[in-house]
Amino acid sequence: MKKSVFLGALTVASLTAGIAAAGTLDDVKARGKLNCGVSTGLVGFASPDANGKWEGYDVAICRAVAAAVIGDNTAVEFVPLSTKTRFTALASGEVDLLARNTTWTLSRDVDLKMEFVGINYYDGQGFMAPKALGVTSAKELDGATVCIQTGTTTELNLSDFFRANGISYEPVPIETNAEGQAQYLAGACDVYTTDASGLAATRAAFENPADHVILPEIVSKEPLGPLVRHGDNEWGDIVRWTLNALISAEEFGITSANIEELSKGTENPEINRILGTEGNMGEMLGLDADWAARAIASGGNFGEIFEANVGEKTPVGLARGLNALWTDGGLIYSPPFR
Amino acid sequence: MTTLTDPPKASFRLSMLLYDTRYRSTTIQVIALMGFMLGAAWLINNVAVNLAAAGKPFTFGFLSDASGYDINQKLIEYNSQSSHLRAAVVGLLNTLLVAVMGCTLATFLGVFIGVLRLSSNWVISRLAAVYVEGFRNVPVLLWIVLIMAATSHSAPQPKDFRGDNPSATMKIFDSVAITNRGVYFPEPLFSNSLGDVAMFPDSSTEACEAYAAESDDDKVIKLAKSCGSFQISLDLIAIGSVFIACLMISKLVANRASQIQAQTGVRPTVWYLRLGIVAIPTIITLWILGFYLGYPELKGFNFKGGIYMRSSLLALWIALSLYTAAFIAEIVRAGIMAISKGQSEAAGALGIRPGRTMSLVVLPQAMRVIFPPLISQYLNLTKNSSLAIAVGYMDVTGTLGGITLNQTGREMETILLLMACYLIISLIVSTVMNAYNERTKLKER
Numbered sequence: 001m002k003k004s005v006f007l008g009a010l011t012v013a014s015l016t017a018g019i020a021a022a023g024t025l026d027d028v029k030a031r032g033k034l035n036c037g038v039s040t041g042l043v044g045f046a047s048p049d050a051n052g053k054w055e056g057y058d059v060a061i062c063r064a065v066a067a068a069v070i071g072d073n074t075a076v077e078f079v080p081l082s083t084k085t086r087f088t089a090l091a092s093g094e095v096d097l098l099a100r101n102t103t104w105t106l107s108r109d110v111d112l113k114m115e116f117v118g119i120n121y122y123d124g125q126g127f128m129a130p131k132a133l134g135v136t137s138a139k140e141l142d143g144a145t146v147c148i149q150t151g152t153t154t155e156l157n158l159s160d161f162f163r164a165n166g167i168s169y170e171p172v173p174i175e176t177n178a179e180g181q182a183q184y185l186a187g188a189c190d191v192y193t194t195d196a197s198g199l200a201a202t203r204a205a206f207e208n209p210a211d212h213v214i215l216p217e218i219v220s221k222e223p224l225g226p227l228v229r230h231g232d233n234e235w236g237d238i239v240r241w242t243l244n245a246l247i248s249a250e251e252f253g254i255t256s257a258n259i260e261e262l263s264k265g266t267e268n269p270e271i272n273r274i275l276g277t278e279g280n281m282g283e284m285l286g287l288d289a290d291w292a293a294r295a296i297a298s299g300g301n302f303g304e305i306f307e308a309n310v311g312e313k314t315p316v317g318l319a320r321g322l323n324a325l326w327t328d329g330g331l332i333y334s335p336p337f338r
Numbered sequence: 339m340t341t342l343t344d345p346p347k348a349s350f351r352l353s354m355l356l357y358d359t360r361y362r363s364t365t366i367q368v369i370a371l372m373g374f375m376l377g378a379a380w381l382i383n384n385v386a387v388n389l390a391a392a393g394k395p396f397t398f399g400f401l402s403d404a405s406g407y408d409i410n411q412k413l414i415e416y417n418s419q420s421s422h423l424r425a426a427v428v429g430l431l432n433t434l435l436v437a438v439m440g441c442t443l444a445t446f447l448g449v450f451i452g453v454l455r456l457s458s459n460w461v462i463s464r465l466a467a468v469y470v471e472g473f474r475n476v477p478v479l480l481w482i483v484l485i486m487a488a489t490s491h492s493a494p495q496p497k498d499f500r501g502d503n504p505s506a507t508m509k510i511f512d513s514v515a516i517t518n519r520g521v522y523f524p525e526p527l528f529s530n531s532l533g534d535v536a537m538f539p540d541s542s543t544e545a546c547e548a549y550a551a552e553s554d555d556d557k558v559i560k561l562a563k564s565c566g567s568f569q570i571s572l573d574l575i576a577i578g579s580v581f582i583a584c585l586m587i588s589k590l591v592a593n594r595a596s597q598i599q600a601q602t603g604v605r606p607t608v609w610y611l612r613l614g615i616v617a618i619p620t621i622i623t624l625w626i627l628g629f630y631l632g633y634p635e636l637k638g639f640n641f642k643g644g645i646y647m648r649s650s651l652l653a654l655w656i657a658l659s660l661y662t663a664a665f666i667a668e669i670v671r672a673g674i675m676a677i678s679k680g681q682s683e684a685a686g687a688l689g690i691r692p693g694r695t696m697s698l699v700v701l702p703q704a705m706r707v708i709f710p711p712l713i714s715q716y717l718n719l720t721k722n723s724s725l726a727i728a729v730g731y732m733d734v735t736g737t738l739g740g741i742t743l744n745q746t747g748r749e750m751e752t753i754l755l756l757m758a759c760y761l762i763i764s765l766i767v768s769t770v771m772n773a774y775n776e777r778t779k780l781k782e783r
Contacts, residue, residue, distance in 0.1 A: 084744055091392065091747075112747035113393050133497075143638040145519060150727075150736070151744030156406045159418040170640065171408050172519075172650075173730040173741075182487075187495035188518050188649070190639045230393065 024096050024228070024235035025069065025286055033075050036062035037095035040080040040176050044201045044309050044316035045101055054078045057309040058099040061120060061226050061243065064295040065097060068242045068287060073298035082176055084151040087112055090229060097239055099226040101195060103153045113230035117240035120225050120302075122322040122331050124218035125154050126196035128203060131213050133190060138217035142167035147180045147189035149173075154194055157220040177202060191215075195222045197310065197318055204315035238285050245292035247334035248274055249301035251325055256300040263293050273337045281337060302332065389750060398755075400746045401426070407741050409732045411648055415569070422742045429737030430759055436654055436733065437720040437763070443659035444719060445712075448666025453696070455671050466667065473664035479725050481661055486653035486729040493518040493649075499636050508634075515634050515641050520648040522634035522641045529628030532572035573627055580623045581616070588612040650731035654723065662719045669711045673704035706779055713771040717764045724760070734759055 028034050038046035038058055046056040059078065067073035079095050090098045091113065101123070102108075104116040127146075129135045138161070148155055150173040162169050172189045174180045181202055184192040192199065196218060203209045226243065228236050249255070252271050254262055265277045272278035276289030285291065299305050306323065310316045324330025355365045389396055401423040408418050413431040416424055455466035473481070494506030496517050508515045515522040591608050599605040634644030677700050685695040726733040727740060734756060743752040 084740060087744070087747060088749055107745075108747075141639075143640055143642070145640060150730075150741050155741065156418075156745065159406060159408045162408075163418060169408075171410050173410075173727075173732060173736065175727060175730075183490060186490045186518060187497075188490040 024232050025238060028069055028096055032070060033077050034062065034066040034070065034097065035077045035079055035095045036065075037079050037081045037086055037089055037098040037100055038062065039100050040082055040178070042101065042177055042198060042201050043205050044314060044318075045197070046078075046080075046099075055309070057121070057305060058101060058226075060299040060305040060309065061099040061246075062097060064246060064298045065239055065242050067298035068245075068291040068295040069238060071294060073294075082151075083149050084175070087114065090114065090227065093229070096235070097226060097228055101198065101224045102227060103195075103222045104225050104227075105153060108227075114227045115230050115232075115236045116225050116227045117236055118225050118243045119223040119331075120243060121197060121223075123195040123197045123222040123224050125157050125193060125220040125222055126199050126218055127191045127193045127215040128184075128199045128212055129191045129215060131211050135191075135215065138215045138219065139165055139167070141169060141191060143169070144190040145170045145172055145188070147172045147174055147183050147192045149177065149180060149194060150175065152194070153220070153222065158193055161219040181205070195224070197224075197316075200318055201310070201316045204317065234286060238287065241281075241285060242292070242295045244334040245274055245295055245337070246302040246305065247325070247332055248337060249292075249296045250303040250332075251327065251334065254296055254301055256297055256304060259293060259297050263290065270337055385750065394747070394750075396750065398751055400742075400748055400751070403746070405742065406745065409737060411651065411732055422738075422746065425742060426734060426738035426755070426759075429732055429734035432651075432731065433720070433723055433726075433733040433735075433759075434763070436651060436658070436723050436726070436731070437716075439655050440658040440662065440719045440723065441716050443655070444662040444666055444715070447659060447663035448715075449670050451663060451667035452670025452674070455667060456674055470664045470667050473661050474668075478657060478661040478722055479728055481657040482653055482725055482728055485657050486649060489649045489653060490518045495519075496636060496640050499641075513631070513633055515636075515644075517641070518649065519640070520646055520650075520652060522644040522646050524631040524633050525643065525645045527630055527632045528573050529630060530626065532576060532627070534569035534571050536569055576627065577620065577623055581620050584616040584619050588615045591615065648731070650726070650729040653729050654726050654731050658719050658722055661722070662715055665715050665718075666712065669708050669715065670704070672711075673706075673708035674700055676707045677703050709771070709775045709778065713768055713775070716767055716771065720763055720767065721760060 036059075038054065038056075041047045042056070044056055046054060046058045048054050054076075062076050062078065063073040066076045079089065081089050081095070081098070081100060086098055086100055086102065087108070089095050098114075099120075101121065102116075103123075104119065108114050109116055127138050127141070135141065141162075146158060146169050148158055148171055155171075155173075158169070158171070172183060174183060177194070177198065180192055180194070183189055185206070192202070194202070196214065199214050203212050203214070206212060226239055228239055248270070252268065252274070254271060254274065259275070262271055263275050263277065266272055269278055273281055275293045276282050276291070280289070282289040282291045300308065303320075303325070306320065307313065310318045312319060320328070320330060322331045324332060326333040355361050386396065402421050404419050405422045405425040406418050407425070409416060409425065409428050411432055412428045413435065414424075414428060416428045451466050451469055454462050455470065457463045457466070493516055496515075496519065498504060498506040499508070499515065499517075506517075513524045591612055595606050595608045632643050634641040634646075636642075681699055681703065682692075682695050685699045686692075690698065723733055724735040724739075727736045730736075738752055738759070739756040743749055746752070
């Protein structure tokens with residue numbers, strides 16, 4: 001009897017603890033720092049520069065959220081996570097937000113209890129091979145040794161692709177991108193497979209990038225996006241609309257250069273609503289009025305972030321392609337700020 | 339003052355639990371046990387409540403779902419459509435493989451180095467000391483990674499074997515190919531193979547047909563015949579049983595020789611007889627089965643055929659063996675030094691040569707000292723094999739605790755299963771070894 005009362009009290013205590021933990025927004029504000037899970041090092045997406053300052057396409061999302069919520073885009077604690085540890089880190093509350101080129105899939109969304117808040121990069125799985133190998137198509141890879149990061153969707157896609165084409169392969173499982181790069185360059189595997197953007201980023205770090213070719217086949221859809229824990233919808237909304245604000249900013253021509261001027265008020269009501277001079281969008285999210293203005297000022301709009309980190313002028317050299325705005329023939333589209 | 343009073347018949351009072359020394363210790367133990375159980379119950383309850391709150395009820399149902407991923411080294415039939423459970427078994431077998439190989443090599447090396455360390459030759463004993471200190475004072479993970487890096491960067495790539503004037507050639511009469519992806523050995527094949535026998539036959543014929551349709555033509559018949567949880571080669575059974583039977587007969591011959599020696603003092607020379615008894619029937623069996631060697635051949639991207647020992651297995655095996663051997667060497671040295679010097683002096687006085695003194699007098703006695711710590715080294719090696727993921731060796735930590743965990747998101751269940759796997763392996767090893775220890779230990783009467 002006593003025991004069950006004790007356990008009952010503990011259950012209530014842990015339940016209330018669970019509810020308290022659900023308020024990620026309050027936690028982040030109280031902490032004054034956003035814990036953001038990023039890749040262990042993928043040039044262009046998330047990697048520390050020579051001074052140890054994190055930069056990249058995914059990092060910019062973290063910074064924008066920190067700017068919107070805390071008001072300081074440097075108030076971010078970057079937690080490098082491997083493909084294996086990322087979901088556990090998010091589920092356990094070690095990070096508030098995971099921006100780690102993670103593919104949105106049904107089982108992750110539903111079964112792993114994650115909440116994908118949007119797509120910031122439309123990707124697909126590709127193969128990279130040395131030019132000297134003379135391979136022009138992934139379908140010629142029968143019997144090849146393939147380096148692959150374990151615990152990723154690419155692992156399942158790879159298996160499906162080879163099975164569907166009735167060819168065999170030898171998987172070499174590796175833990176991190178850096179290890180994969182080393183194995184690939186040492187010739188311990190014939191081809192390296194991961195998301196095409198990741199291949200481009202990896203190739204950019206090679207001594208002779210021109211000696212390696214990315215095969216034309218894209219064997220899967222890999223919509224990459226930031227994600228949060230399931231069940232904390234307020235926090236999910238904030239991250240989702242921060243991303244949307246960046247996308248809308250590009251659409252409406254709000255850039256880091258003209259944001260000061262536009263924040264004073266414009267003729268365009270949508271711009272005014274995004275920048276908080278009209279309506280009460282910030283209040284609805286539990287933030288102040290110029291949350292989105294800070295997020296955009298943090299690293300520029302969606303297009304600016306893309307060009308600065310992975311665009312054609314960077315070593316990674318990715319074309320906008322599917323990741324152009326819908327108005328430019330791409331898939332990037334934000335619901336209206338209304 | 340008398341000590342022979344009747345025990346007091348006073349009725350039991352509650353306060354006696356605390357103040358009566360006869361009951362006090364029991365009271366304390368009961369309270370401590372209750373505290374422990376409450377603590378454990380709180381932990382379990384906390385996990386259950388939080389998992390339920392996260393919407394992840396505790397269930398092992400995912401084990402029967404298709405795994406969806408491939409494993410490079412598989413000792414039993416496995417493909418991406420097999421279940422997570424089967425993937426775990428494949429991983430477990432890989433763990434056991436490297437553990438058995440590691441324990442064997444580590445024992446031989448360890449005994450050798452341990453004996454060398456006691457050598458009267460200064461250079462040899464110093465070299466052995468350097469080996470021991472070097473290996474046991476560096477984390478085994480670093481050795482694993484080092485050996486892996488060394489093989490993948492120094493050995494030739496498969497493409498180096500190609501062309502009219504290749505930069506690398508196969509070793510030992512063109513039979514062994516050493517590449518940076520692993521080593522290919524010739525494999526034993528049988529032209530009159532007896533086939534395989536399926537264990538736990540699978541009722542779902544669809545799975546069998548799917549296997550058969552996917553595999554190469556020559557394998558179709560074999561696979562279509564046998565679709566079970568796993569197959570056991572009848573050839574292996576045939577050769578094994580012949581070999582063991584011959585060994586037993588050979589043992590009888592040896593026993594008879596010992597008897598004659600005991601009666602007459604002269605041991606008849608029987609080694610050629612014993613060799614013949616073992617070798618001839620085995621060779622005849624091999625001949626009947628049509629034994630031949632399948633050589634590895636460069637086809638496409640990689641070598642095909644032969645036994646493929648991946649560099650990950652090689653690196654893990656060698657690193658674990660070298661590392662554990664350093665500890666075993668110290669254990670062996672301690673065991674030998676524990677044997678009184680008088681034993682070897684007595685053996686010397688009887689005219690026994692030093693080598694035989696070691697193997698007949700010192701080592702058998704030293705084994706009693708060596709054995710218990712040796713058991714824990716075997717357990718250590720088995721547990722250290724979970725570092726396999728560092729080189730991409732798909733052991734049970736890599737399949738069940740790695741990919742399956744990641745793809746299903748069942749951390750609690752997979753980790754508990756994984757812990758149970760290692761616990762069971764360790765308990766089995768220690769039971770067997772303890773039984774052996776019990777048998778060989780000094781019988782005190």
